Amino acid sequence: MRYEVSGKDIILYEDDLVLDNVLDTGQTFRWDKIGENRYFGHCLDKALEISGENGRFVLKDTTEEDFLKVWVPYFDLETDYSKLRELYSEDETLKAACEFSRGIRLLRQDRWEALICFIFSSNNNITRIKGITARLAEHYGRFPTAEELAEETPESLGYLRAGFRAKYAVDAAKKVSSKEVDLEEVAKLPYEMAKAELMKIKGVGPKVADCVLLSGMYKTEAFPLDVWMKRVMEKYYKDGLPEKFFETRGIAQLYLFNYIRKFKGEEK
DNA sequence: TTCCAGGCGTATC
DNA sequence: GATACGCATGGA
Numbered sequence: 001m002r003y004e005v006s007g008k009d010i011i012l013y014e015d016d017l018v019l020d021n022v023l024d025t026g027q028t029f030r031w032d033k034i035g036e037n038r039y040f041g042h043c044l045d046k047a048l049e050i051s052g053e054n055g056r057f058v059l060k061d062t063t064e065e066d067f068l069k070v071w072v073p074y075f076d077l078e079t080d081y082s083k084l085r086e087l088y089s090e091d092e093t094l095k096a097a098c099e100f101s102r103g104i105r106l107l108r109q110d111r112w113e114a115l116i117c118f119i120f121s122s123n124n125n126i127t128r129i130k131g132i133t134a135r136l137a138e139h140y141g142r143f144p145t146a147e148e149l150a151e152e153t154p155e156s157l158g159y160l161r162a163g164f165r166a167k168y169a170v171d172a173a174k175k176v177s178s179k180e181v182d183l184e185e186v187a188k189l190p191y192e193m194a195k196a197e198l199m200k201i202k203g204v205g206p207k208v209a210d211c212v213l214l215s216g217m218y219k220t221e222a223f224p225l226d227v228w229m230k231r232v233m234e235k236y237y238k239d240g241l242p243e244k245f246f247e248t249r250g251i252a253q254l255y256l257f258n259y260i261r262k263f264k265g266e267e268k
Numbered sequence: 269t270t271c272c273a274g275g276c277g278t279a280t281c
Numbered sequence: 282g283a284t285a286c287g288c289a290t291g292g293a
Contacts, residue, residue, distance in 0.1 A: 026274055118274090125273040128291065163289025168276085205276045226274035257274075 001077040010059040010067045016081050018103025025258050027107055027215055029117045029129045043074050044110045045142040076105045084248055093236040094252055097259035104254050107215050111183045113143055114216030118208045119168045132162045149173035168203025175201050187217045214250040222250045232256050
């Protein structure tokens, strides 16, 4: 990764980044595609328009300070994914998935934002999840804090049209704001303990917890098993994923998920 | 109309 | 601990 300041913009040079494979694959629900290789979205209250392809990107109207403090960590630009892919290439399926899903990265999202967004993701589709989170942020003019959301009720959140998930969001807000579930502390716990803590929140089961642990707390052992990943496991890993991938299986999951959903999905 | 969407809580065995 | 079922909403 290298970059330069160009007027009000930042120019980013990074060969290992494909926006469609990072911002439009169900890892985050806070970005909209506004053109070919062009997205507008948020990390908490920070908004950004990013565009580009083939290793060159423009972060529009971005200070160098925001770039270094917010977007470098968010896009995980300090991690060398080629070393991971080298490891993954020892496995035939993972190798194919990596070749298909070029430029995937694990987003380092805000913990609280990830928790709420993935609560809204359960038994839901990406378009609706984006709509719900957009209405939530629009209502407050920014992404609400846990304290603010804890004042709400499932009824007062009716405008979200989140269905049965509204009560889960309120429960999460109450437990997080009261520190019954202290996200700062949870992030420090080892994977299994952290997962158990998150699952104290209603609406947070194994899958949602793993998504929050992976993209909200960067625990790369977290391995979200949804319907698509269950198909992957049945088809390619009947005896389980090889042990050598355990520590980073969450990132392997990103490649496999995109592979089965976009590529194998089209084959029917 | 019916089915499904990156699941989860609850009841039941 | 495993399995079945309902759940709000909206697009296909």
